[in-house]
Amino acid sequence: MKIIVLEHPRIRSEIRFNDIANTPLWSCLMGGYVASALKTAGHEVALIDCTVNGWDFSRIADEIMAFSPALLAVNCVYMWEKSGAIFSFFQNLRSAGFRDHINLFGFYPTLAYRTILGFCREVDTLCVGECEITVKELASSLETFGAVGEIAGLAHRSGEGVKMAGPRAPLRDLNLFDFPLRTNGGFRTASILGSRGCYNHCSFCPVPSFYNNGPLWRGRSPENILLEIKSLISMGIRDFYFADPNFIGPGKKGKDRTLRLMELIRPLKITFGMETRPQDLDDEIMESLVSSGFTSMLLGVESGSKTLLGQLSKGSTLNSSERAIALCRGFGIEPEIGFLMFIPDSTLSDLGENLEFLRENKLLNRLDRTANLFSHSHIVLMGTSGYQRYENEGRLTPAGYMGFEGEIEYADKRVAWMRDVVVFACHHVLRQSAYSDSPIYWQRPQEQGPAKRVNDYLVKLFEKLLKNAESLKTLDDPEMMKKDIEREICLEIWGEPLKAKSCL
Secondary structure (H helix, E strand, C coil): CEEEEEECCCCCCCCCCCCCCCCCHHHHHHHHHHHHHHHHCCCEEEEEEHHHHCCCHHHHHHHHHHHCCCEEEEECCCCHHHCHHHHHHHHHHHHCCCCCEEEEECHHHHHCHHHHHHHCCCCCEEECCCCHHHHHHHHHHHHHHCCCCCCCCEEEEECCEEEECCCCCCCCCHHHCCCCCCCCCCCCEEEECCEEEECCCCCCCCHHHHCCCCCEEEECCHHHHHHHHHHHHCCCCCEEEECCCCCCCCHHHHHHHHHHHHHHHHHHCCEEEEEECHHHCCHHHHHHHHCCCEEEEEEEEECCCHHHHHHCCCCCCHHHHHHHHHHHHHCCCCCEEEECCECCCCCHHHHHHHHHHHHHCCCCCCHHHHHHHHHCECCEECCCHHHHHHHHCCCEEEECHHHCEEEECCCCHHHHHHHHHHHHHHHHHHHHCCCCCCCCCCCCCCCCHHHHHHHHHHHHHHHHHHHHHHHCCCCCCHHHHHHHHHHHHHHHHHCCHHHHHHHC
């Protein structure tokens, strides 16, 4: 059976260009895993990755019509306000005469399958949850019977509305999955997935909802991971990034597995990065990681407020976060920090605690990091426990494409006011840092010169706004403030008023 597995073009959001919460990082490998499963099953599979070849929707439509697959399986990724382009693409395909089966898989279809099937008649089926086996069974059913059939984890329309033959239970033994098929993108760093899921259930995270609405962590065996790394080394790749939501995993078993993996990869002399929870780190783990080529870390800290950590169901403490940051630095690793500065239930006191936490842990001395830490707000996506909670409380207004995002009413209007102003300032800085001729270009030193001036400006702005919000009964018009802030930032960047105009 001829099948195309498609990684569709990604269009950069003009509004949320700095937010990566639209899909977990490991989504980048999902198409490859599906393509590999279908190829092993004996199908003629073409994996087309538009994020690598740079094709737009028009070009890929021509390629699909020319290949004429019996099944088009698409890793459908939410693109914020640009998401309509995906569904316009399906409409155009049908108008051009494509009559075969269109299936969507991934985090977005899983979280919003009822909404998508109700909205887009051009799509035939959606995978809900772990998708490799579901797509493989769909292809078998289409080839053998010419129909969908009753397949666990596969949603489709029926006379009774949206129908699914029960949820797909996640596969327990990840070693049974074939290594993902990869296109030749010439990348120096390869993403790799050593585990799936997470043992916690943070309210803002789509990962637990993807795996049957609950915490579930499964790890590949160290030996299985080693085989894939060796196969990628044979392709000339020496640097890796583990895209796992939680690399180390729970408890003693998670630690022992990590130590065993480090023992196996240490002789390979590779470099790698990863993401994990602060409480999973200790001296033994760090020593083992660093001696095996570990170079970069993202720690999911999320908040400097004890109260907010509880509301987010984070399952970690401020002490564990502080220890993890100090531990990384003790081994020569400067960690990057996952952080939500603004949350709908934040108080001004919480913002003060966030600021103090970041300052005490020396996380506000580098412009690129400061602008990111100050600008991230709690994003609530359809299908997550947070979305359901705020909807039940009557505080959620569906927003974004097809209501996939939730616009939440903030408990304290002063916090919402601060969010609007601070996020604007940080986004202006981040946009300016994208230009190669800018004095604060992100590849220039971020702790000195113009970058330091702008960094100090953002910190002082946050302090000033917090103090004003605490004392003012009425809040200044944020739109008027934004104009002044824009001018002030440009002056800090260029150092003189005349050049500041070129920044506007």
